[in-house]
Amino acid sequence: MERFSVQKKEFKDILPANTLKTRVPQVEISREIKPAPSRYRNEIAKYIIHRSDDCIKCGKCAEICPYGVHVLKPGYKYFAMPKSYLCTGEACEKTDHFCIPQCPQKALRMVKNPMIEALGDYRWPADMLLATWRMAETGAPPSEAYEYDYHCGNSGGGFDRIRFKFPEKPPVELADDEIDTSIILNRRDDGRPRIKIDVPWYGGGMSFGSVSNVTQLSKARAAVAWNIFSCSGEGGYMERMRPYDDHMITQVATGLFGVREETIQRVPIVEFKYAQGAKPGLGGHLLGDKNTPAVSKIRESVVGISLFSPFPFHSVYSIEDHMKHIDWIKHINRRALISTKVSTPTDVDMVAVGSYSAGTHIIHLDGGYGGTGAAPDIAKKNIAMPIEYAVAKVHKFLVDEGARDKVALIASGGVRTAYDIAKAIALGADGVVVGTAELISLGCVRCTRCSAGRGCPRGIATTDPGLAPQIELEWGTQRIINLYNAWRIELIGILKRFGMRSVRELVGRSDLLMHLDYNNDAHDSSTDSVIQPRKSC
Template identity: 75%
Template sequence: MVDSLVREKQHKQELPEKTTATFVPQEQVSREVKRAPSRYRNELSKYIIRRSNACILCGKCAELCPQGVHVLKPGYKYFAAPQQQVCIGPACQKTDHYCVDHCPQKALQMVENPMMKLMGDYRWTADMILATWKMAETGEPPSPEYGYDYETGASGGGFDRIRFKFPEKPPVEVDESEIDTSIELNRRGDGRPNIRIDVPWYGGGMSFGSVSISTQLSKARAAAAFNTFTCTGEGGYMERLHPYDDHTITQVATGLFGVREDTIQRVRIVEFKYAQGAKPGLGGHLLADKVTSAVARMRETVMGISLFSPFPFHSVYSIEDHQKHMDWIKHLNRRALVSTKVSTPADVDMVAVGSYSAGTHIIHIDGGYGGTGAAPDIAKKNIAMPIEYAIVKVHDFLTKEGVRDKVTLIASGGLRSAHDIAKAIALGADGVVVGTAELVALGCVRCGRCESGRGCPRGIATTDEELSKQVNVEWGSQRIINLYSAWRKELVSILKAFGMRSVAELRGRTDLLMHLDYENNAEQRK
């Protein structure tokens, strides 16, 4: 209603920047990159070095290797376990320090790690997981020496077949320090705060219950460091998140678990989740084993009982109902922006325009190939369209309707790397939401066992007290900060290659993209 008045009478709402005070002092987190090695004793690597009994312990290999793969500690008779994760494999063969060739006893052998075959999948290849781990450790994009093919997955479609058409040299030389990667989230001009985030992404909603509190806090701290956001998911607002209120989105989903006036009023963005890419058309699932007493208390439910959120909101069967919902939030929190998270049905473009007209600031479309939580396998690949198509449809339709610059379009659902993020923006999104990549940074191997029992064996997507201790909040936030930092560097290098000073210039630049399965002759066809 308020927005209708703004539209009709051309007047701005006069609202102070903050109509409610920040509830608690906010934690400042540095975005400084610090090395955060794997928390596991034996890091998985793409290549493995085998040392045979012929080794005479001459130490030549340790002397030669600049990467430090071979470790012969002073005072020790034998080599320590090799640091295989830093071995660059076949790329080393062309150098003058290839240990295998220089070993006087021919006692060394370098082979591809056969376990890589078992790690990852078509969407998240083993290389992509290893590269994400490397970024989370160092804060830098992985050196090409490692030979990680991490910019695309092996799914054979969508982002994995789209490439940038980089010019031989940038049309304009731009200094990297001048490149702006921030995006604005409020384009409505409705008097509500114009929130800018420093990177064109924020963290996806993962509830307490689906992931541990350490995971949630790590995400929140990284969001604070990069002046962006994380989202509570549909599981309530943990007290320990309060120092990160300014970087947390309260999600209001169909089950309304843990939603209270307080949790709506303390944040700067409230997200309505109508559907999610992991299980479009179905409500959230939290299976019984993961509903511990702490989770049940937070959600005001019963321990050990599976929680299935309904679908859809039973109070929303039209855009008018949706507007009513939004007015409720806007009334409760006069400084909040409202995001509408929907999945990607055939009419996603209509839904997006409807949401805009109902007053949303952010349209968040979540494609079917993403998701982190438990979902029926039948829903994962069979319901709703992949995000690559949806971005194009929504961006075009919003443009045709003349409202593209009045709303922020956020895309998610299977975005795994900085390259995916840049491609999504070039297809027409303003920014993206990421989820799985953050979990991979924390050590996820995508074994897919997050949904039941004690939950994630890697201590990430679990509420089991013992398992969740595996992730230390300091370490976890540093890993995500490092990943964000590496991504930002990659994004900046992409923008620099195109001579762009801002990520906003990249939006909708489909002319900079090509598809490997097409003749790329759209111009001629016109």
């Protein structure tokens, strides 16, 4: 396979016999972009178009609107309800295709949708949700005509106050296909596969129980399509995931739910989850209502009881203990890379360098504002530092320690858009892990009810048999594939403006960033931290 730099034969040589025997054929998924419209009848729109009874069905509006808001289906006498979410609203007023004044009967009316105020929050404002849905539908960034203000949220800090300092003109004119967005996840010369993924992100861990079967599979299939990874989460490795083994990360978390030798041997990356951004310093938490018979079976637990993973690993009291854990996995799976997922305490830099010295390939920092699953509100808001600080801090420390080019640094916890991805990389990450954005692409509105009762009313984060079937696998897969494609287009756009041929050139280039609350008068101090990409990368 292309993403492994060693020969396929060698893999088989090092795969244990029992793994080879039980290995199932791996599924190929096309990366092709196909429209995946909203599964809801009424997509939420910024503007609402009302059509009154005065309409004479002359078709003028459908004729002039380039966005397809007005639809008169062949053979139908009446117009379908206007597709308001396609309307560009006030931006259209200045154009010659604004339908309202051109309607001969004055039967059309446009108003701002009052519901927009109730949609979204500081971190995911309405425009960001709407734009993400559009990207998941079309596979492309939304047209500028929609005037979505979606590159930043309204949280007032971190990524939302950081901007790129784009040059007026790119130093080098590059075509899209000259730009490489791939990254290498194994930067150690330790004989293990030098796994390369095609885009600098992969899917976060969401366990069966916290999300539906279809959600997990959609994520896995999109990972196959994009030659990246998805993660099983800590709830065990479902048999259904086996056709996607080569693109899966399995987690070993403190609860050890469903952790077995054979599941560890299946996958190219095994992740130790020491902590998570949703609830740093606390163990995983699955509320009793979501512990259905299917979930309890895979987790080997009792139906209906809340499942708490302990914190921390009670067998890890030091970096030396951590090293023993890593050695254990490395012996069980001789091709696997080891990822260490930690959250962001005040000495996150020491944690990272300790983890590197213990032999990890990937340091996965999950910032305090991250997470998709149920978590105490007090933990989400108050424990651990935001990822924006942690990435910069760890990157600098690893550079100073001479370890930066031996380990992949992956950031997560509040990464929402392609711009966030690029900013995280410029602050020092090699790539990122995303979770919430994937769920948004499947239609999440962030009502935060994932944890309560039967779970997500929109069928994403639930195992309830009445709710989960709302999503079809093909649709879910396509939505995530489309979102990734739109992000890649945007990322290439950013790299192009800097004249960079590879996303790896962007790593640690904080000199290309500016912060709106600062005078941005630092003396190019970040240039010391720039990691030059290795030729072989």
